[in-house]
Amino acid sequence: MTALAERVRWAPRLAAGPAAGTWIALGLVVLLAAAIVTARGGDYLTQANLLNMLSRTTVLGIVAVGQTIAILAGSLDLSVAYLIGLTSLIAAEIMAGDPAMIGPAVLAVLAASALVGLVNGLVITKLQVNAFIATLGVGLVIKGILESRYEGPAGSVPVLFQRLGYDRIGPIPVSVLLMLAVAGAAALFLHRTRPGHHVYAVGGNVEVARLSGVPTTRTTVLAHVICSLCAGVAGLYLASRLGAGAPYVGTDGGYDLESIAAVVLGGTVLAGGRGGVSGTVAGVLLLAVLDNLFDQLVLDAFFKDVVRGAVIILAVAVYARRQLRARAQRAVRVPR
């Protein structure tokens, strides 16, 4: 038990390593972008530009925060993109333009997301299906539902709810506050609650966690429920932004693989147990800054993907190097 306590207490602190690296990289890239844009006669650090960048990170940010928790628990979720499409439709169809139905619609979305998360978690833990296959399968099930029921955008969102997507409090868009709230809640959950610590324990070593009395099944299921809830919130936000539900809004955004990429970029280890929400937020912002820079330079949209792919590989290679060096310093030989 003491070993576990030790491990759990250490987990958030270990996370500071790569996350700090991502924040530093983010700062450097912002400076670089500012320098490039200024040199070309533009004005980079304007409020409008910064806010534009921030609000475009909202969806990926929310999804990636949820994905972080799934990955920390040693799992991953490939079903989020389809779930986002589904929840945007649930929201828009229940609201059907009626402000009075906002409450029920939000509840229905959260319930549906929680259900999907529950199914993901139970398939992984009870049926012993690999997380990759389980969530891919659940994603396919949702895809089939979307394809058979919808041909395009459906439902409509009342103006009141659209304000979530467009309003500002002072200079700050509500959507940015929403993302920060989700990230903050996730960080609190991970670092300040018992189930949050259990997530690290299960992701670190499920067998050790089980033997130490951690309810591993419940923890994995909970991680998936939270991940799906985040996707549901992203679906709500997109519905408010589009004014309707759209079946392919999640897959077109590529939020499944992109969110995993952002998490990894943020220094969270894909195998689970190490990392945190802070790094993920930095990773999402880093991707947004790069995107924004390319927009300002009027570079081809497809060029972004090329750079994005290269940056992700490079970042993880750097983390891996650092980890290897740290391990070597502890004089443990790790052949590979």
Next chain:
Amino acid sequence: MRALRDRVGAAAPVFGVLLLLLVAIAVVNPSFLEPASLLAYLKRAAPLAILAVGQYFVIVSGEFDLSVGSLVTVQVVVAARLIDGDESATLPVIVLLVGLGLLVGLANGLITTRLHVPSFVTTLGMLLVLSGAVFLWTGGAPRGSLSQAFRVPGRQGIDIPGFGQVPWSALILIAVAAGAAVLMRSAWGHTLVATGDNDRAAVLAGVPVARVRTTAFVLSALAATVAAILLGGFAGVSAQVGEGLEFSAITAVVLGGVVLGGGRGSVLAALAGALVLEALFTLLNLLGVSGALESTVQGVIIIAAVAYAARRAGRRRRPPVPEPTPQPA
């Protein structure tokens, strides 16, 4: 002997399921049993089956290859643009495609093994790079056209007197299957499985783990090249030709009873997994399940198949060791 029993044991269900599905198709549509329609089925299934063989090498070595779908798209789009209807360009372009495949596989393998980047991330990054690069190059829409000669392997066959036409793709599939089966029985095949089973033990036993894994990635990329040539001929040029193929290939491999994480499963079972997927689509089509619900059925079946395999694996091993959530590392 136990290894043999294990191998057959792990593989048997998928062949049974395949047989069941084929019988079911034949019941719904008796003409399916005619050689011509059986061969047409093989022809449809060939690209995915070949991708599954390539993916098998990577998965059994304990890794993932998410880049094959975008590689297929890249190969088809590049071929169309470079050939642009010019028959004489066919052969040089095919050589170039093979070279491109080699390069992509080598990059995947070297980044994964030498830079210690998890293959999930490596190949995800490669997916982004490839799809971005090809669209950057073509400006968003594929241009050009394939030559007749390029389309032959995917579209045509050889006439055998008294039997009818045997599609080239079916022959290529059989050749790939035979080659893969021989390879997996060779010393290299054994080191590949050993690497996936326990790479540390393999290193200590003198296996050049990094080289073996890199070769697996190269084979997967080459399989994607062959699949691209078949698909280009069969389905034509589009920017969506490879979409989602990486997930279908991984699904096929897993349906074949190959364990994600490496070390267990046979290559022919992985190939049979692809045939099962294609048979499933054929059957759903015949039963009039709307194309849309196809993915739902597919999703349920994948989960059920893997859950069933996990139960069997759990029962065979004693004491039952509950599998931790496997790591895509």
